[in-house]
Amino acid sequence: MKSSSSAQSATSLLLFGVWTVLAVPLLFLASVPISVSTQGLLALVACVLIYGLKPFVGTRISVRFVVMSIAGVFVLRYWLWRAFETLPSLDDPVSLIAALVLFGAETFTVGLFFLTALITADPVTHPRPEPIRLSDVPTVDILVPSYDESPELLAVTLAAAKRVNYPEDRKTVVLCDDGGTDQRCTHSDPAISERALARRARLQALCDELGVVYTTRARNEHAKAGNLNAALQKVSGELVLILDADHVPTPDFLARTVGYFAERPRLFLVQTPHFFTNRDPIERNLALPENCPSENEMFYSEIHRGLDRLGGAFFCGSAALLRRKALDEVGGISGETITEDAETALDIHARGWESLYLDHAMIAGLQPETFASFIQQRGRWATGMLQMLILKNPIFRSGLTMAQRLCYLNSMSFWLFPLIRTIFLLSPLLYLFFGLEIFVVDPEEVFVYILPYLLIGFMVQNALFSEVRWPQISEVYEIAQTPYILKALVETVLRPRGASFKVTAKDGSLEHAFLSPIYRPLTLLVALLLAGLAAGAYRWYAFPGDRSVVQIVGAWALYNFVLAAYALRAVFERPRRLIRPRTAVSTPGQITLLAPTSEADREAQDVTILSASPERFQLQLKDGTQEAWTAEHPGATVALVPTLPKAPDLETALPMTISEVRSGVEGTVIELSVAPEHMVQAAQLTAHVVYGDSRRWQFFRKFHSQSSTLVAGLLYVLAKSAISIPQSIFDFARELTLRSGRPEADDTLFEDAFTGATKGTQPNPVLVAETNVPQASIPQADGYLRIED
Helix, strand or coil, rough: HHHHHHHHHHHHHHHHHHHHHHHHHHHHHCCCCCCCCHHHHHHHHHHHHHHHHCCCCCCCCHHHHHHHHHHHHHHHHHHHCCCHHHCCCCCCCHHHHHHHHHHHHHHHHHHHHHHHHHHHCCCCCCCCCCCEEHHCCCCCECEEECCCCCCCHHHHHHHHHHCCCCCHEEEEEEEEEECCCCCHHHHCCHHHHHHHHHHHHHHHHHHHHHHCCCCCCCCCCCCHHHHHHHCCCCCCCEEEEEEECCCCCCCCCCHHHHHHHHHHCCCEEECCCEEECCCCCHHCCCCCCCCCCCCHHHHHHHHHHHHHHHCCCCCCCEEEEHHHHHHHHHHCCCCCEEEEEEHHHHHHHHHCCCEEECCCEEEEECCCCCCHHHHHHHHHHHHHHHHHHHHCCHHHCCCCCCHHHHHHHHHHHHHHHHHHHHHHHHHHHHHHHCEEEEEEEEHHHHHHHHHHHHHHHHHHHHHHEEEEECCHHHHHHHHHHHHHHHHHHHHHHHHHCCCCCCCCCCCCCCCCCCCCCCCCHHHHHHHHHHHHHHHHHHHHHHHHHHHHHHHHHHCCCCCHHHHHHHHHHEEEECCCCCCCCCCEEEEEEEEEEEECCHHHHHHHHEEEEEECCCCCEEEEEECCCCCHHCCCCCCEEEEEEECCCHHHHCCCCEEEEEEEEEEEECEEEEECCCCCCHHHHHHHHHHHHHHCCCHHHHHHHHHCCCCCCHHHHHHHHHHHHHHHHHHHHHHHHHHHHHHCCCCCCCCHHHHHHHCHHHHHHHHCCCCEECCCCCCCCCCCCCCCEEECC
8 A cells, every 4th residue: 555655645745735835825815905994895705705615615625725725814814913903012011911922822823723724624534455364464462551440341341352353363462450560569558559469360360251361560650651561571463452441442443454554564553533432521511412523523533634644643542553563663652741642653753654544433432420530631631742842842853744743733732722712711801900902903993803803713613623513612621621721731831741640530420410629710710701791891881981992802701701601511510311322232132030930930031132231231121021020020130141143152141130120111121230250241242232333433423413503503602601600600509508418410401402302301222233243253254354344
């Protein structure tokens, strides 16, 4: 596939050439002096053209270039206008300093706009690799690093890794346990030592039962990077598949990725998307509809494909296949920063290796369950990217192409959003509180420069990302994170080598509503913005001559407050059921009572498996058999035998205990619990029936989510913000009275964003029939490693 790699490089050069050629007329058009009325006409024409061309942006690259060029002209005109006509004079140095800070933040966003235009100009989609003969496939080590994850969570991931479709003698699954190191097992604290010893023994037994290699190391040094490097010293596969402990692979992972390495000798990485079976805490606490695209989809569906086009696709820590030879060239996984993944990719790219991004999700993982753990995770990402920007700045890194330098610069610079967002949130308050002149502008200029600039920015964002991001949702997410991550950024600038890696907790469950323990910073920010509105009202009343300026700045402050008030809902943790559970299944089977009390009880009953995990199952009885199951059955032991024609090794009886039997309009549903001694068997079955088909994750990524128009998205955020203000006041008041107790879980139903239809009270799962994925150890009949559709 050298020709494909060369074609991609040629396309990258062509993109640079096109933008270089366009730069001259764009700069000319942006710098031509025109009157205010002509500028207004230009703004109107630009908005109409972008609106008319929007339907074709996603399918025609030429239209995308036209839209970005139109927007580019207006953005440059706005920036030049701000630079030369709106800054205060030197006679007021305090206002000038505040204005320059704001202008600096705007300049940063303008730079990111043009970087985004370059990166998203032509996202790449790769064809499937050619099948490889099974006798020629490279050896693969599947590494699963772990620190404190539960055995139940690990069992599913390891069982699924064992079932990845690949010759058994060519793959090795390794659990890299950092929770049972010698250092922890001999810790001076007896409690830590006992837990580590017990964990090591239990995980060794788990690995023995699953046929997985268990490995640990002497000391907990260099966090995840050190753990992986220690494991790499004990294995020798040609390729390395890295999976986070909660990232469960589907059987087709290697079949879809290994072939690229055979076709491209200088390929070091195939990165794939991260899909999550639960909602992130901001998405859940804000009660976003389930058809709203997840927060990470804009990156994995669009931006990473654009980075790949320019040769800048990078390692995201998991769900990635890497070439061992390339890793060895840079001494293994890099560990100078706490984002070892992107740092490793940067180091290897600098040695001339290539990367590839495949937009097909083949793992399913877990998002952090609470807002606090979410902030901890994002704070670590932001800290690591800023560390890379300081310690390994890509602009000055030899060995990288210019396109790769810009790709890495874009990815690192994004994480400066807390600083930029803080400036945008607080700048209007400088005038409302202190009367500082942060820009000099006439009211008519607001309508021909500022408002069209904002509107065009929103329209372009919606044109590029309407399928993967609703309008203003990114802004709400950023505001929710800003007061927390800003502190991490400041600490990183002061001590770039002082950051430490903190593992994000993911295997917990949210069972009751509560106020996040880190609510104060975001609450104070919202209160400050509200105070600014009050100050604006006073200034409007007290200084009649300033009313036009107060109206302009006050509108800006009101916009900030609306978004922040909605973002504040993130601190109110609420367990909410998914209307369509992402792990729901529909697999046939039979159950039999192991201690029958009557002749009828001896008969096997046909059931459908609705959900599965290493600890519990949910079954539905077939029609006509409900009468045999009554309230007397809870506590009884049954044997479940699934019907899996293509996986006969899993058609064995799984003993379980009935914990609940309930009947409703959808029939009789049985809840069962799994005893610890049968956990591994349950995990193996779960890995197959729940995680056995990557098309399930593609459905939720590409078909279940819905796009939104700009107007509908803005109205949705405005309505949700208006509702959230009294909700937050009520919840804060309730929290004061219920500090000693636990509020009940919030089962409030929310309406669909567009149809207004209220969802039902009972889950309505997307049932995916048993797909009968071939057992991993069974090679294809024609002797090739193929993708099984």
